[in-house]
Every structure is written in C-alpha cells, then in structure tokens.
Amino acid sequence: MNDTAFDIPPHLNAAAPVEFTGKSRDEVKMMVLNRRTGGCLHTRFQQLPDHLSKGDLLVVNNSRTIPASLQGKQGDRVFEVRLSRKVSSNEWDALIPGSIYDTALPISFGDGVSAAMVGKGSEQPLVRLAFTIESAAFYDFLYRKGQPIRYEYIDVPWPLDQYQTVYGSVPGSVEMASAGRAFTWKLISQLRGAGIEVVPLQLHAGLSYYGDDRWPSPKHHPEEYHLPHGTAEAIRKAKTEGNRVIAVGTTVVRALETVAAEHAGNLVAAKGVTDLYITKESCLRVADGLLTGLHEPQASHLDLLKAFVSDEHLFGAYQNALAKGYMWHEFGDMNLIL
Amino acid sequence: MLNNKVIMITGASKGLGKELALQFAREGAKLAITARNPGPLSIVEKEIRALGAEVVATAGDMSVPGDVDRFVSVSEEAFGRIDVLINNASIFGPGPRLLSDYPEDDFLEVLRVNAFNPFIVTKRVLPGMMMKNAGSIINLTSEAGKTGFAEWGAYGISKFAVEGLTGTWSDELDGCGVRINMVDPGEMDTGMHDKAVPDCDYPLAKPHEHMDVFLYLASDAAQNVSGKRFEAQEFNWKQGEENE
Numbered sequence A: 001m002n003d004t005a006f007d008i009p010p011h012l013n014a015a016a017p018v019e020f021t022g023k024s025r026d027e028v029k030m031m032v033l034n035r036r037t038g039g040c041l042h043t044r045f046q047q048l049p050d051h052l053s054k055g056d057l058l059v060v061n062n063s064r065t066i067p068a069s070l071q072g073k074q075g076d077r078v079f080e081v082r083l084s085r086k087v088s089s090n091e092w093d094a095l096i097p098g099s100i101y102d103t104a105l106p107i108s109f110g111d112g113v114s115a116a117m118v119g120k121g122s123e124q125p126l127v128r129l130a131f132t133i134e135s136a137a138f139y140d141f142l143y144r145k146g147q148p149i150r151y152e153y154i155d156v157p158w159p160l161d162q163y164q165t166v167y168g169s170v171p172g173s174v175e176m177a178s179a180g181r182a183f184t185w186k187l188i189s190q191l192r193g194a195g196i197e198v199v200p201l202q203l204h205a206g207l208s209y210y211g212d213d214r215w216p217s218p219k220h221h222p223e224e225y226h227l228p229h230g231t232a233e234a235i236r237k238a239k240t241e242g243n244r245v246i247a248v249g250t251t252v253v254r255a256l257e258t259v260a261a262e263h264a265g266n267l268v269a270a271k272g273v274t275d276l277y278i279t280k281e282s283c284l285r286v287a288d289g290l291l292t293g294l295h296e297p298q299a300s301h302l303d304l305l306k307a308f309v310s311d312e313h314l315f316g317a318y319q320n321a322l323a324k325g326y327m328w329h330e331f332g333d334m335n336l337i338l
Numbered sequence B: 001m002l003n004n005k006v007i008m009i010t011g012a013s014k015g016l017g018k019e020l021a022l023q024f025a026r027e028g029a030k031l032a033i034t035a036r037n038p039g040p041l042s043i044v045e046k047e048i049r050a051l052g053a054e055v056v057a058t059a060g061d062m063s064v065p066g067d068v069d070r071f072v073s074v075s076e077e078a079f080g081r082i083d084v085l086i087n088n089a090s091i092f093g094p095g096p097r098l099l100s101d102y103p104e105d106d107f108l109e110v111l112r113v114n115a116f117n118p119f120i121v122t123k124r125v126l127p128g129m130m131m132k133n134a135g136s137i138i139n140l141t142s143e144a145g146k147t148g149f150a151e152w153g154a155y156g157i158s159k160f161a162v163e164g165l166t167g168t169w170s171d172e173l174d175g176c177g178v179r180i181n182m183v184d185p186g187e188m189d190t191g192m193h194d195k196a197v198p199d200c201d202y203p204l205a206k207p208h209e210h211m212d213v214f215l216y217l218a219s220d221a222a223q224n225v226s227g228k229r230f231e232a233q234e235f236n237w238k239q240g241e242e243n244e
Helices: A045-051 A135-145 A185-193 A229-240 A250-262 A300-305 A311-323 B015-026 B038-050 B065-079 B104-132 B153-172 B191-196 B212-218
Strands: A029-033 A040-044 A057-061 A063-065 A069-074 A077-086 A091-095 A114-120 A127-131 A170-173 A197-203 A223-227 A245-248 A270-274 A289-292 A334-337 B006-010 B030-034 B055-057 B084-087 B135-140 B178-184 B229-231
Touching (some): A029 A045, A045 A334, A057 A250, A069 A135, A077 A223, A185 A197, A197 A250, A223 A250, A250 A289, A289 A300, B015 B030, B015 B038, B015 B212, B030 B038, B065 B104, B084 B212, B104 B135, B104 B153, B153 B178, B178 B212, B212 B229
Parallel strands (some): A029 A334, A057 A197, A245 A289, B006 B030, B084 B135, B178 B229
Antiparallel strands (some): A077 A091, A091 A127
16 A cells, blocks of 8 residues: 555546547646656647657557456356456466355356366455466457456446557557557657657556455566567667666566566566566666556555655645646556656 | 568468468468458368468458457467568459449448458558568559459459558658558459459469569568569569569
8 A cells, every 4th residue: 555645536537538539649648757856847748759858768568458358157147257367378367356256166258168266366356267268269259258347437338449559569468558558650750750769568467456445466466578689679778878768657667677687687688477566665777767647546556656756756746636637547647757 | 581470361261362371381481361251261271280380360350340459469469470461351342343333332341341451450460560660561452453444343443442552551651660562463263353254264373373472572572662563473583582
C-alpha cells in the first residue's frame, strides 16, 4: 500500500477512448513533471517532441493485448475467467472473480475446450489452469472466444482493438501496456525525424487488479519479458553518448532494470521472467525518464514512480492533476517524468 | 537466403497462393497461411509440413477485421514476427458481365474482399515491421488493375484500388525500412482465370513456373525496392544477384 493517499473522483475515470469524442489518440493531456524540482507543466501529448532532445531514446513495450477474459462453465454455473500469465504452452495463471467454482471440476469454455484447476497460481487468489489445447490452437480458440478484460469504470464493451497501442505486435499482455496508447504513427514518425528513436521491448503485462480491493504484489507477480538485441544496442549507444533513455510505461522500467540487475548493470539482449519490485529505495540504472499514465493510490505502479521522484513531488503533481481534471486509467491522460 | 524468414500468405489454399506457400516452404521459410475454407487449408498445411517447414494455418475471412487480428496474432505469437506479407486473397465476383448489368451488392462485396482486405491485413501486420524497420509486403494485382477490360466487372476496379493502395503506402513508408510492391502474375491456369475467361482456348502458364519475382521481393536483395510494379512472367532472378 502507498502512503500517497488521494481519491479519484468518479468523473475522472476515463470510461471511453478519446477518439470517441472526435479527437485523435495523441490529443490527450500530458503533465510534464520535473524529477528534481517537482515543477509541473501542462500540455497535450502531441507536444511530446518539444519536451525531448535529439538523441533521446524512447523505449516502448510492443506486447499486444490478448482477449484474456473467457466465460467458463461448471454445470449450470457460468463465471468469468481472467487469464493473468502464460506459464507453459497450455498452462495459465488465472483469476476467477467471486468464489462460486469447484476446484475439482473442469471448467468448460465451449468448442470442446476445457481446463482443469491443477494448483494455486503465483499468488492468492490466482489459480493455475491446464487447458486441453495448446500453442497456436489455444490462441485461435482464445481469439474466437475471449473478450478484453474490462474493469468496472468501463460501461461500454469496447472491442479489443481499442485496447491496443498502434505499435503492439507481440501478443501476450492481458491488459494493455497503456502508457503508449496515445502514440500515433504520425507522432512516432515526427519523433524519428527529429532524431528521437523509438525502440521496442516486450513485457507481457499480467492483471493489475484482483477485485475486492486486492492488488498484485510485484514480488509474487512474475511477468515474461524480452529485450531484443537491437534495442539493447540502441540503449547502450544512448548511454555512451550521454543521451536520455525514457521508458514508455512502468512495464518497460521493470524489464530494463531487470536486465541491468541480472547483468551487472549491462544492457544485453535477454529474455526471462521477472519478479522485480521497484520502489523509492531502488536505484535506477537504465531509465532516466518515464512516460506513464495516472495511477491509482493502491497500485504498486506508484511505488515504481517514487524511484523517479520524491513522495512530495509526486503527491504535489497528483494533486495538480486532480485539480486540472486529468483522466485516470488506460484511456486516460499522460504523465511525462523527466 | 530465405532461411527462417516468416512468410505470411492470404488465400493460400489454392491456385497461386498455394504454390507460393509450397515454394517458400521449399526455400526454408516459415509459413503463416490462411484461407476461408479450413478443409483445403489443412491439406496445404500438411503438404508444407511434409516438406519439413514450420507452418501455422488459421482459417478465416480476411475481409473481416476480427478474423484478420486472430490470424495475425496467432502467427505472431507462434513466430514472434512477420517478415514478408503476401496479400494474395481475392475473388473474381460474378462474370463475365457488363458493369451495366453488375449487381450492386456484388460490386461492394468484391471491393470489400479485394481492396479492403489488403488494407486491413497490411495495417495489422505493419506495426511489427515498422518497429524493427524491416519487412516486405507484396500485393497481387492484375493487368486489369491498370487497363479497363470489358466484362471483368468489379474485379478490375478493385485491382485499380490495390495499385493505389500500394502507391500511397509506399510513399508513406519511404525511409522506414519497410517496402511494399505489387506483382501482376499474368494469365495463369487457376480457378479464378477460368471464371474470368471461360473456355479459354490458348495456353496458360502454371503458377509454380513463375515464382522468381516473389522470392526476389521477399529476399534482402530487394531491400531498397518499394512502390514498384512487377510482372511475374517477365521476371527472372538468379539468386544472389541484384535485379535493380
């Protein structure tokens, strides 16, 4: 839990993608927070290039959102199953909101596909499911039957493509890596034209909320990541030349700092599973800045933000964002911390 | 040269699409294939496996965005990337028939399948290519895509659209490492040609005889070639040589 207490008034829950108000993705608001002074500047996301310099490197998470919400059935009981993480080609950790299920019975999903509960997941209340199909056949089934995970502040069943960044291309996240949602290809092209390269890594994001006021604990919330060779090289070059590496999203910080921690501070191509918990005590070795959304007070993401800014500056900025009507969650406004 | 490249082909269960899939399998590529009808698609899948190549086959209608996302996502999950996209799927529609007699619904359907489909498949595949600044997209066109032929109906008109799509996208992708070209296969002995020219009384080329241009455009030898129109039956490529 965080000591940065604040409440998000309901009207600041972004319930719809900004495009449905006739605007473009990159027209959301952006608060630029100075890491050292705590000063805040308010602008539009489209102005991002104005706040960066030639040579800066933006690292994005191009993991693509999968339709991770399935409708399961045991006898006459029908309930939602939210996938959280792929464990093997046919095994997934999953959340079954509510407790009206029988661990001894298989869950059927239609099309002849079912899953057995074979144990506990990485932490409570996750369970481990073993599906009767695997690999490509499993994903074909998932895309036919699954829906995107939607939280209670969403009152319209937005389709899966609303839960994608424009550059998402490696399926695996059960929730959108939403820090990058505001990018358009036009903006990426402008950035590249200005000498600000945009490079990818993948971290397949798991569930961020378990319901009933339960949030994942990062130490028990492993996520799969992959840092490609070209991206590792681009980061090393930026660092050598004294340029800034800006992570687009907390998932990117988690992946980059994991690789640095496991390779004595060096950035090399790597893949694996991370349970790194980044807090204000953590020393950031790679990320110099962070582009992110606005986070709930209880989420561990805020702990990660405190590795970049002091509690005082973060709290001040969030009060500022609340006063100026910034929108929260995956369809909301942006926060650039430099 | 094509070893381990991931080649995605739409409309791969018959005709030219099938021959392309088998040829790329022989060249050592990995295949992601789709077609509407799962039966014939699974036969091609087995033939590719028998050649020792990796393949992921996903049945779907490439003019439906949800099916496109499913096909591309299943393929990306399996292979991690798409190196080459061949937009081959198309229909001829009713015909031979004068435009004056052409049903409105069929006109829209032919445009949806032949022009909208390569737009949505390309739009879905491009992000992965643009993030790594590499990739090759090959759109299938036709002589009817640059010359109006009586009684070819909406098919020719849809191929004019494909040529425009290729040109516009090539201009937009300039300098980003992703290339997009088009190939006119010419008249070939396929089910579609049979529909366009019933009772054809002159000899026709077999699809497998004219694979060079596709292998070339998929290869790194063509990495600086974009926005061009090729004629498959006029093109010869000795692998290892530049053609431009």
